[in-house]
Amino acid sequence: MSTWHRCSIRTRFTVVASTVMALICTVAAVFALVAVRKAVVEDRTQRLVIHAVDMARQIRQSGVSPRMLSDGHNEAVQVFDPADTPVAATPGFSAREPPITNLRPDVDAYTVVRLCDLHAFPGQCKIVISYPLHRADGVWLLNMAVADVPWYVGPRLLASLAAGWLLLVGMTAAGTYRTVSKTLEPVGAISGKLAQITASDLGHRVPVPKYRDELRDLAEIANKTLDRAQTAVEQQLRFASDASHDLRNPLAAMRVQIDEALMYPKETDWPQTANALLDSMERLQDLVTDLLQIARLDAGISSRHDPVDLTGLVTAELDRRPRRVAVIRRLTPGVVIDGERIGLVRLLNNLLDNAERHADSAITVTLTLEADTAVLEVCDDGEGIAPDQQEVIFQRFARLEASRRRDAGGTGLGLPIARQIAETHNGTLTLEDSPRGARFVLRLPGRAAPPADHARTPTKV
Known part of the structure; x- marks a missing residue:
């Protein structure tokens, strides 16, 4: 027998319920992470586009200023003139660096993509926008990059999901263990009462649970079975008592007749005594035959029909x-x-x-x-x-x-x-x-x- 089958019912139910809840919570957490990350990516992308549009408007109006680039929102910015010559870049990001991306958007549209392992950001993933802006001397190009959203979105969200996962699984395990234990309490009471019942003491009855459920049905059936067993045992005892009484009567009569004949052997009419003994023996034989027939019927023994x-x-x-x-x-x-x-x-x-x-x-x-x-x-x-x-x-x-x-x-x-x-x-x-x-x-x-x-x-x- 495996270790699993040696465990108690409450333990097996608790493990199964906890495993199911863990799977449900895991699936829910994955869906939550995917949904939240998608929302955060969309929000970050939208903010990046808005910032690019605002910066392009300022460049068209007043050109590029260092303050404009330093007031960014953690984006890396590159500005190229119509000759693809770097004009400006955010602090800490050399203007002579090659373009963040080689995307060449249509002159009347911008392009937003997610790229990883860029030469300027090795081992990182970025959300990159390439935005064309029109000036009198031609089409300039504005490249901007912002950090991509990690799979876990953020430590706080991951910690919240983990805490919720542990809380729900723990509550499920505790609740299942307690519920099954309470449910099986009547079984323990029934088992304890059945253990007290012996062949000589069939007066005990198992406790009946107050709720109308399968355990109540089991207890009622057990009590009915005990009633039948007690009735059968009492019937057998009465049968044994009656049988012994009826068997004793012809034997007692035979003994009296024999004793009387032996006490007065010369005065005894032996043929008459023999006939009387034969009558008692015939009655005894009939009684034994009936008892054997009843025993055969009670045992369910029957010939072929x-x-x-x-x-x-x-x-x-x-x-x-x-x-x-x-x-x-x-x-x-x-x-x-x-x-x-x-x-x-x-x-x-x-x-x-x-x-x-x-x-x-x-x-x-x-x-x-x-x-x-x-x-x-x-x-x-x-x-x-x-x-x-x-x-x-x-x-x-x-x-x-x-x-x-x-x-x-x-x-x-x-x-x-x-x-x-x-x-x-x-x-x-x-x-x-x-x-x-x-x-x-x-x-x-x-x-x-x-x-x-x-x-x-x-x-x-």
Whole structure:
């Protein structure tokens, strides 16, 4: 990992923001220097032209005087007669020097140029004007030169731009570092609170920032995740407690029966004791099987889903063994779904066993295909379930009073397992209203519509 990626987020943001601001300030400073220098050059050139015009006017009127040349504005001046003979020059600049420039302007116009490394000014750049002036004896030539404007214009301007550059970049760096630090404060608080959370203490929640932004969304999602985790852990703890309780009951019953038989071996009816132990072992086996099924469903383990003829599957399970009550069938032929056959068999048998347990005289099994959805209804004509208990029955180990009276050995896991199997098939299992008894409705995605020529005929078994 590079050094850059090892830096903190605030450091990287600060460096990036400062670099961008430095580039912007540099470009702005360059443009400012170019604009100011252009303005200063134009002003200096204009002043040079004005001075040349004024000096030419004086020469035409009264000739050349030393005072005229000494009163210049830091310009170097040369005056040549019509024979190109030097007539006068500024002090310190010999009149015998060759012309500053060899420009020969038109007699009715002047010429202004920028020249460097002139013989009279080596290593320097000058703004030079060559101005013709008309006198009675011919056309005289006035050459004037003034220092060019340097690229930085002047020390004061360069210092001002440098100070502004440093100030803006520094303020950007400080502001970015502070802003990012303030922005990341909730992240630090969230991290600190998450570090305190353990599997045995899920009651903590991360602080939620007051501003409605992405960090607030993150904190709310984290709290919702912790809520789900806490609910799941509490559910697992309750599940473990309920499972251990239900496992302990048949084991305790078996132990009591064995102890009693051993205490009075001659008076014990061993076949009866063996049958009682087999009943307890069967209950224990059913409970372990249900627990393994729930563990398998919770882990998301499922076999491959293949096309299943649901009509044939329901028919086969209804014919597999007789029931203590009549079974009324209303099955639509040709209902096919994608599913796991073993899981669907377990789901159907759980519903049928539950209906048989609570029915008074009959169970009605209905299978239809509605809008590409297979709908299986299992109804009984028993006491029914109170509205406030319709979701309780799908909780693990939940057993209503009526269920305990009819089957004291139940595990309370049949309906929860059935609903989980339905959900693994992208379906639903609900308890819906019925004129009498309980009506469980299973909905699963179907594969094909039923043939139109089949009729549903009620039959009793």
